[in-house]
Amino acid sequence: MSASSLDMPDVSLRTDTLREMRDAAVRRAPGPLQGKILYLEGLTVSFDGFKALDALTLYVDPGELRCVIGPNGAGKTTMMDVVTGKTRPEHGSAWFGRNVDLLALTEAEIAQAGIGRKFQKPTVFEFLTVFENLELALAGNKSFWRMLVARLTPGQRERIDEVLEIIGLTAQRFVLARTLSHGQKQWLEIGMLLMQEPELLLVDEPVAGMTPQETERTAELLLSLAGKHSVIVVEHDMDFVRSIARRVTVLHEGRVLAEGDMDQVQNDPRVVEVYLGA
Amino acid sequence: MTASSSVRTLLRSDTGGALFLALLAGVAIVVPLLNLVVPPSSPLHVSTFVLTLIGKYMCYAMLALAVDLIWGYCGILSLGHAAFFSLGGYAMGMYLMRQIGPRGVYGNPILPDFMVFLNWTELPWFWLGFNHFWFATVMMVLVPATMAVAFGWLAFRSRVTGVYLSIMTQALTYALMLAFFRNDMGFGGNNGFTDFKDILGFDLQQDATRVVLVVATAVALATSFLASRLIVASRAGRVIRAIRDAESRTRFLGYRVESYKLWVFVFSAVIAGIAGALYVPQVGIINPSEFAPINSIEVVIWVAVGGRGTLYGAAAGAALVSYAKTFFTGALPEMWLYALGAIFVFVTLFLPRGLIGLLPTSIRAR
Numbered sequence: 001m002s003a004s005s006l007d008m009p010d011v012s013l014r015t016d017t018l019r020e021m022r023d024a025a026v027r028r029a030p031g032p033l034q035g036k037i038l039y040l041e042g043l044t045v046s047f048d049g050f051k052a053l054d055a056l057t058l059y060v061d062p063g064e065l066r067c068v069i070g071p072n073g074a075g076k077t078t079m080m081d082v083v084t085g086k087t088r089p090e091h092g093s094a095w096f097g098r099n100v101d102l103l104a105l106t107e108a109e110i111a112q113a114g115i116g117r118k119f120q121k122p123t124v125f126e127f128l129t130v131f132e133n134l135e136l137a138l139a140g141n142k143s144f145w146r147m148l149v150a151r152l153t154p155g156q157r158e159r160i161d162e163v164l165e166i167i168g169l170t171a172q173r174f175v176l177a178r179t180l181s182h183g184q185k186q187w188l189e190i191g192m193l194l195m196q197e198p199e200l201l202l203v204d205e206p207v208a209g210m211t212p213q214e215t216e217r218t219a220e221l222l223l224s225l226a227g228k229h230s231v232i233v234v235e236h237d238m239d240f241v242r243s244i245a246r247r248v249t250v251l252h253e254g255r256v257l258a259e260g261d262m263d264q265v266q267n268d269p270r271v272v273e274v275y276l277g278a
Numbered sequence: 279m280t281a282s283s284s285v286r287t288l289l290r291s292d293t294g295g296a297l298f299l300a301l302l303a304g305v306a307i308v309v310p311l312l313n314l315v316v317p318p319s320s321p322l323h324v325s326t327f328v329l330t331l332i333g334k335y336m337c338y339a340m341l342a343l344a345v346d347l348i349w350g351y352c353g354i355l356s357l358g359h360a361a362f363f364s365l366g367g368y369a370m371g372m373y374l375m376r377q378i379g380p381r382g383v384y385g386n387p388i389l390p391d392f393m394v395f396l397n398w399t400e401l402p403w404f405w406l407g408f409n410h411f412w413f414a415t416v417m418m419v420l421v422p423a424t425m426a427v428a429f430g431w432l433a434f435r436s437r438v439t440g441v442y443l444s445i446m447t448q449a450l451t452y453a454l455m456l457a458f459f460r461n462d463m464g465f466g467g468n469n470g471f472t473d474f475k476d477i478l479g480f481d482l483q484q485d486a487t488r489v490v491l492v493v494a495t496a497v498a499l500a501t502s503f504l505a506s507r508l509i510v511a512s513r514a515g516r517v518i519r520a521i522r523d524a525e526s527r528t529r530f531l532g533y534r535v536e537s538y539k540l541w542v543f544v545f546s547a548v549i550a551g552i553a554g555a556l557y558v559p560q561v562g563i564i565n566p567s568e569f570a571p572i573n574s575i576e577v578v579i580w581v582a583v584g585g586r587g588t589l590y591g592a593a594a595g596a597a598l599v600s601y602a603k604t605f606f607t608g609a610l611p612e613m614w615l616y617a618l619g620a621i622f623v624f625v626t627l628f629l630p631r632g633l634i635g636l637l638p639t640s641i642r643a644r
Contacts, residue, residue, distance in 0.1 A: 125520045128523075150512070
């Protein structure tokens, strides 16, 4: 870090800010008394004999910001696919809170139930404006007939303005999403998640391909969301994970290899062997 | 909000659409006058042949509009929309056949000629009610809609998309063509229906009747345009474009993509059906060749030439390409298919937005 101090003069200050935000997020979280927000137990998924998930068990607390790391093929994306209903496991159970059985719901129903997902590759609606992208992501009844006559209420307009503020795209509200930069598209997509007012956010590699400034902005954004929402972040960038995570889960070959804070995980010999040691 | 002010709101962001409607209104007023009022000796006189040709182009424009809605906005390339057009046409044809009554060659007051010819003694159950215009009108909408619901529900629920869906729509229209070719289907076999006499008691050979049909077609075209525009400009319309551009993303936002596709598909099929129903009394014939797969492909070319994703562009493309077809099949009949292919290749390579892309951006709607 010290070598790059010329390029990024206030990096230490920013790290402090992030640490403060992280602690604040932890304080905001409702705590473990209310039960978990996500229960994944014994999930097994195989593709042509290859076990993408092998009896994976994972719990997430309400308001937690959890980072999931692991080498390629460890099952990170498959896990998200199962939670969002894209892939069905052969064995195991997946519950959202105590009452919602995720394996019994379709993708749309899971989204309606309060789980939002941001994909690895930013997918925003390129030929709609930033504002319209957020408008479509609004929570509520989404049937064809309702949408045919839907008008924005003042409250909804305010909500869109608020989210535009959070993701820093207020000035770009009326431009087509295709004209945004890579980083801006990622934020727009996070904004779209926020419009759905999800309880749980799944964020897949949010900082891949971002500049250091954009990465830092994204870290702030995610930390400002934790506490109010539960957030699961899948990421490869270790500096980024270190700056935001309190609890880290390391996946390897479809199983949980280690779980704990960043220091514990980094010093775990098994983790060092399969992932960090490389 | 009054009807006229809501139309104005709808067209505020769509100058091209407003121009299109103005042009359509102009044609619907001027052409009938030039046909009925201006004497045939005058060079300004519009012959009944040209009048009917204009009515025919308007029916094609409606069909193109239907295809643009489903393809240009929802990304579903239907290569079977002529099937819905023909089903609507057959519903109208059945009414017109029943209107012939005892004036047929065999003079049977109930049975159309082809049934007498097949030695049938009684009207099949599915012909009952078609002597009433209201019943036929309901069927013009209901039959294409039902077919679209059945096909769309199965296809979209199974998440058939892209080229596979296009091939299935081709198969659909081809299967219907083969079915309608059979004499025992009860739809006149390969001859279909023709020799119509009158509609609602008005002689179809009269100029005045033809004028009314053309005006009715113009009204139907304008109404379909406005209804489609209403859908496209609503939030549902933005969802539909979202489905076109990133289907699974839309699903993860909590939209039931299948149901959106199905409703748009059904609405589009209904427009196509009404277009077919208006087409049949004007051209005076409907037979199974209307279901031919090539017809549906031609519609897609109209839309591509006009410019997809604008609605009025598709309508204009239908009229222009059909005019070119009328011209070519008169002057150089064997060259038409080559010319059509050449137009399609040219437009795809050099005018990806179609002819509408040549207009200044201030006119084009998003």
